[in-house]
Amino acid sequence: MASKTFYAVIAGVGAGTGRSVALRFSKSYPVVLLARKPESYNDVVAEIKAAGGEAIGISADTADPAAVAAAFATIKKEFPDKKLAAAIYNVGAGRAIKPFLELEPKDFDDSLAGNARGLFNFAKNTLPQLEASVSDAPHPPSLIITGATASVRGSARFAVFAAGKFAVRALGQSLAREYGPKGVHVSHVIVDGVIDIPRTQGYTVNDGKPDGKISADAIADSYWHLHTQHRSGFTQELDLRPYVEKF
Amino acid sequence: MASKTFYAVIAGVGAGTGRSVALRFSKSYPVVLLARKPESYNDVVAEIKAAGGEAIGISADTADPAAVAAAFATIKKEFPDKKLAAAIYNVGAGRAIKPFLELEPKDFDDSLAGNARGLFNFAKNTLPQLEASVSDAPHPPSLIITGATASVRGSARFAVFAAGKFAVRALGQSLAREYGPKGVHVSHVIVDGVIDIPRTQGYTVNDGKPDGKISADAIADSYWHLHTQHRSGFTQELDLRPYVEKF
Amino acid sequence: MASKTFYAVIAGVGAGTGRSVALRFSKSYPVVLLARKPESYNDVVAEIKAAGGEAIGISADTADPAAVAAAFATIKKEFPDKKLAAAIYNVGAGRAIKPFLELEPKDFDDSLAGNARGLFNFAKNTLPQLEASVSDAPHPPSLIITGATASVRGSARFAVFAAGKFAVRALGQSLAREYGPKGVHVSHVIVDGVIDIPRTQGYTVNDGKPDGKISADAIADSYWHLHTQHRSGFTQELDLRPYVEKF
Amino acid sequence: MASKTFYAVIAGVGAGTGRSVALRFSKSYPVVLLARKPESYNDVVAEIKAAGGEAIGISADTADPAAVAAAFATIKKEFPDKKLAAAIYNVGAGRAIKPFLELEPKDFDDSLAGNARGLFNFAKNTLPQLEASVSDAPHPPSLIITGATASVRGSARFAVFAAGKFAVRALGQSLAREYGPKGVHVSHVIVDGVIDIPRTQGYTVNDGKPDGKISADAIADSYWHLHTQHRSGFTQELDLRPYVEKF
Numbered sequence: 001m002a003s004k005t006f007y008a009v010i011a012g013v014g015a016g017t018g019r020s021v022a023l024r025f026s027k028s029y030p031v032v033l034l035a036r037k038p039e040s041y042n043d044v045v046a047e048i049k050a051a052g053g054e055a056i057g058i059s060a061d062t063a064d065p066a067a068v069a070a071a072f073a074t075i076k077k078e079f080p081d082k083k084l085a086a087a088i089y090n091v092g093a094g095r096a097i098k099p100f101l102e103l104e105p106k107d108f109d110d111s112l113a114g115n116a117r118g119l120f121n122f123a124k125n126t127l128p129q130l131e132a133s134v135s136d137a138p139h140p141p142s143l144i145i146t147g148a149t150a151s152v153r154g155s156a157r158f159a160v161f162a163a164g165k166f167a168v169r170a171l172g173q174s175l176a177r178e179y180g181p182k183g184v185h186v187s188h189v190i191v192d193g194v195i196d197i198p199r200t201q202g203y204t205v206n207d208g209k210p211d212g213k214i215s216a217d218a219i220a221d222s223y224w225h226l227h228t229q230h231r232s233g234f235t236q237e238l239d240l241r242p243y244v245e246k247f
Numbered sequence: 248m249a250s251k252t253f254y255a256v257i258a259g260v261g262a263g264t265g266r267s268v269a270l271r272f273s274k275s276y277p278v279v280l281l282a283r284k285p286e287s288y289n290d291v292v293a294e295i296k297a298a299g300g301e302a303i304g305i306s307a308d309t310a311d312p313a314a315v316a317a318a319f320a321t322i323k324k325e326f327p328d329k330k331l332a333a334a335i336y337n338v339g340a341g342r343a344i345k346p347f348l349e350l351e352p353k354d355f356d357d358s359l360a361g362n363a364r365g366l367f368n369f370a371k372n373t374l375p376q377l378e379a380s381v382s383d384a385p386h387p388p389s390l391i392i393t394g395a396t397a398s399v400r401g402s403a404r405f406a407v408f409a410a411g412k413f414a415v416r417a418l419g420q421s422l423a424r425e426y427g428p429k430g431v432h433v434s435h436v437i438v439d440g441v442i443d444i445p446r447t448q449g450y451t452v453n454d455g456k457p458d459g460k461i462s463a464d465a466i467a468d469s470y471w472h473l474h475t476q477h478r479s480g481f482t483q484e485l486d487l488r489p490y491v492e493k494f
Numbered sequence: 495m496a497s498k499t500f501y502a503v504i505a506g507v508g509a510g511t512g513r514s515v516a517l518r519f520s521k522s523y524p525v526v527l528l529a530r531k532p533e534s535y536n537d538v539v540a541e542i543k544a545a546g547g548e549a550i551g552i553s554a555d556t557a558d559p560a561a562v563a564a565a566f567a568t569i570k571k572e573f574p575d576k577k578l579a580a581a582i583y584n585v586g587a588g589r590a591i592k593p594f595l596e597l598e599p600k601d602f603d604d605s606l607a608g609n610a611r612g613l614f615n616f617a618k619n620t621l622p623q624l625e626a627s628v629s630d631a632p633h634p635p636s637l638i639i640t641g642a643t644a645s646v647r648g649s650a651r652f653a654v655f656a657a658g659k660f661a662v663r664a665l666g667q668s669l670a671r672e673y674g675p676k677g678v679h680v681s682h683v684i685v686d687g688v689i690d691i692p693r694t695q696g697y698t699v700n701d702g703k704p705d706g707k708i709s710a711d712a713i714a715d716s717y718w719h720l721h722t723q724h725r726s727g728f729t730q731e732l733d734l735r736p737y738v739e740k741f
Numbered sequence: 742m743a744s745k746t747f748y749a750v751i752a753g754v755g756a757g758t759g760r761s762v763a764l765r766f767s768k769s770y771p772v773v774l775l776a777r778k779p780e781s782y783n784d785v786v787a788e789i790k791a792a793g794g795e796a797i798g799i800s801a802d803t804a805d806p807a808a809v810a811a812a813f814a815t816i817k818k819e820f821p822d823k824k825l826a827a828a829i830y831n832v833g834a835g836r837a838i839k840p841f842l843e844l845e846p847k848d849f850d851d852s853l854a855g856n857a858r859g860l861f862n863f864a865k866n867t868l869p870q871l872e873a874s875v876s877d878a879p880h881p882p883s884l885i886i887t888g889a890t891a892s893v894r895g896s897a898r899f900a901v902f903a904a905g906k907f908a909v910r911a912l913g914q915s916l917a918r919e920y921g922p923k924g925v926h927v928s929h930v931i932v933d934g935v936i937d938i939p940r941t942q943g944y945t946v947n948d949g950k951p952d953g954k955i956s957a958d959a960i961a962d963s964y965w966h967l968h969t970q971h972r973s974g975f976t977q978e979l980d981l982r983p984y985v986e987k988f
Contacts, residue, residue: 065599105559154667166664170656173648180490211479218480225472231490232458233465238485243427243478312846352806401914413911417903420895674984705973712974719966725984726952727959732979737921737972
């Protein structure tokens with residue numbers, strides 16, 4: 001049965017990981033879905049409602065501090081009495097993967113803003129709420145962050161994408177160290193492989209072997225596990241990759 | 248309901264993590280508990296049986312190849328028709344923590360044998376069985392390895408203990424890369440903190456704050472999550488630490 | 495004897511590491527010193543000239559693409575026939591170290607721009623020149639980047655500073671992988687400790703033990719070693735810390 | 742001019758890295774070369790003497806504590822008045838690279854003994870001497886350890902080799918943390934590539950590109966740099982790889 005008192009918010013909802021995470025968390029909490037455009041979350045909101053859950057979608061560019069603040073003001077109006085149980089940051093942006101000399105300053109700025117500044121803004125709005133839930137939430141209030149291979153490896157041609165993802169990981173580590181002792185669980189997940197979503201249907205990876213792309217539902221299961229970990233045993237970082245992935 | 252066809256084996260069972268893991272996995276599988284002495288596992292076997300589970304204990308020093316082979320021959324006799332679903336290596340040994348010049352060659356040998364050679368022997372006996380279960384096991388067959396802070400950090404005075412734990416991690420990584428593509432999930436867990444077990448009752452850690460020691464049941468929950476991960480999203484390594492732990 | 499054909503450029507020159515690096519490289523090359531304000535490099539330019547070296551200072555904010563391009567246009571005018579042997583990026587900025595909720599979006603932007611976008615701009619202008627020097631430079635042309643503890647560790651209160659430094663490290667790794675095979679040596683140095691410079695004279699670190707702060711000249715010696723490494727044995731990353739530093 | 746008061750000892754001398762390191766250090770110190778068999782060091786001893794240096798060779802299996810103790814007793818007799826300035830551990834052994842199930846317990850034991858127990862024994866005999874040299878040695882007394890790709894990565898088929906190399910790295914880290922504050926510099930070098938030595942002449946690596954194998958002399962230059970670092974800026978770890986190496 002879903003909580004009446006607590007809600008979850010997922011930033012970066014489209015047809016992939018964000019959708020699966022929203023569906024998974026909607027089994028226990030009303031959920032708020034954030035995306036830049038309504039067409040990204042409308043179907044997911046409908047899907048959750050059809051399954052008996054509660055969901056609202058709000059348009060916001062997480063890279064923009066004012067837009068994020070406005071989104072959370074809307075949430076406050078929609079859910080005046082609810083407290084925040086879980087915040088998932090699943091935003092990825094600025095994915096210009098090119099030889100370095102072809103990259104423009106705008107590519108750099110887009111990656112840093114879209115990936116890391118977005119998390120900065122999202123964390124500013126969610127951490128105080130998560131901290132306020134520590135005493136009575138059903139599980140330790142959680143900020144869970146989606147990372148990628150490029151979070152820990154700067155490959156050739158990935159200069160700006162890796163810069164954005166490394167910066168996200170730095171924020172996550174720092175927030176884990178500051179907010180862990182307050183009882184808030186901040187966790188970073190290195191998704192090391194291609195996710196099996198509509199956008200990647202045409203990709204052949206891992207020689208086309210079955211389950212060679214990561215199931216978005218599998219990611220959601222691990223996020224839910226992170227959220228439900230006992231505070232005496234928080235995971236700060238884990239990796240997720242297909243059994244056939246080279247690493 | 249527990250499987251009739253599959254079993255799990257846990258090496259390194261005493262009153263702590265091994266017990267919690269055995270209890271957790273016994274909800275789904277008959278379990279075999281290995282320890283050097285019967286007094287380490289007898290109570291846990293009884294506890295599992297009292298709860299309606301199936302368990303047998305076998306004495307073996309995992310550092311000794313012949314003893315491990317003999318233990319698995321016994322298992323074969325006890326469970327002639329069962330296949331292996333999960334193998335947990337939770338052995339820690341040779342914990343001489345001293346200034347380097349006070350360490351003896353025997354301390355080095357004990358740490359390497361007790362930690363890493365034990366895993367070598369355990370993996371030799373379990374990986375072929377795990378691989379044989381890939382096609383029909385309820386979850387991807389799993390080898391889960393307990394690590395420690397010293398698995399990734401050679402602190403002053405920890406020379407031989409860290410050498411043993413680093414070597415365990417090396418084996419785990421290598422086996423993950425060799426057996427992942429065969430469908431076997433090899434995972435390494437960095438337990439970064441003091442575990443809340445009878446032996447540590449008197450320790451004051453993290454200023455005595457509540458849940459400042461890691462709950463062995465919390466560790467067991469994460470091991471079970473690792474075991475049940477979909478093969479498209481295996482975790483190779485995660486850390487576990489109390490929310491108040493400095494890191 | 496200093497080269498007539500090649501020059502070195504050091505971004506981020508003040509009274510500390512930049513000065514020592516400039517002095518060290520000026521023994522072999524004419525050097526160009528970049529800093530936001532002339533008062534940062536004027537004394538160093540004078541010091542190098544007094545020692546018989548050749549040096550020019552140029553004011554530029556490395557975070558600003560146009561300013562960096564203008565600086566390199568000036569260099570082209572000053573040194574029309576010289577080729578680039580070594581580029582050192584020693585810029586650090588945006589050092590707001592505070593509880594996360596006291597950090598402003600501006601702090602985030604300043605750290606990312608001052609640290610990482612500065613390197614992006616500097617690399618755009620220097621890598622093509624370095625590549626053009628591969629065939630005839632006395633040592634493999636080098637881009638050497640100053641990092642910090644926060645390049646590999648997101649400590650509590652260091653969210654934005656670590657984000658900037660992680661992003662720098664990502665760029666460095668990616669550029670090393672792209673430009674190494676072209677013969678350009680890209681190296682990242684983790685300076686893990688307080689540097690012994692005028693600004694830190696009053697700090698007591700490592701219990702005030704002698705040499706408990708890192709000598710800027712020692713840093714410069716390691717940079718020079720990196721520059722002179724044979725191309726069959728490039729170092730991508732090294733750490734530097736006082737013998738008494740805890741790590 | 743070579744020191745009359747201090748000497749260096751290099752364990753693991755053959756026709757490759759050990760030879761180059763011995764030659765490099767013999768420019769400044771009399772050197773002692775250790776290897777299991779005289780045919781490994783005889784030519785190098787002759788080469789050093791021909792160049793005007795001082796060298797002696799001693800046969801010893803570093804994995805055997807008694808053999809190492811005997812070797813250092815011999816050194817004491819040969820150099821009764823000399824103090825130790827630098828100790829280089831360049832031993833590699835037990836290199837069984839095979840599918841895990843083809844590895845035998847003996848392979849495991851050989852790798853752990855040949856790599857890590859050898860360092861344990863070598864460090865026991867050299868660290869007290871190095872510490873005794875701190876006050877008057879020309880450079881901070883140094884223990885420098887040769888590592889490999891397998892020191893930080895457990896690849897498939899490398900289970901026992903990586904276990905040995907990870908254990909070496911653990912010892913090195915722990916000793917660095919214990920002996921750094923005493924003024925002894927303990928450093929670990931990750932040699933990530935094939936070294937250009939007689940044994941590898943026939944190997945084609947990096948598509949046969951020039952300098953695609955690491956020059957042993959280049960390794961020796963970096964070891965010498967590590968040895969001469971100022972104590973305010975010790976490097977604990979660096980990597981070395983050919984410019985064309987994938988990583």
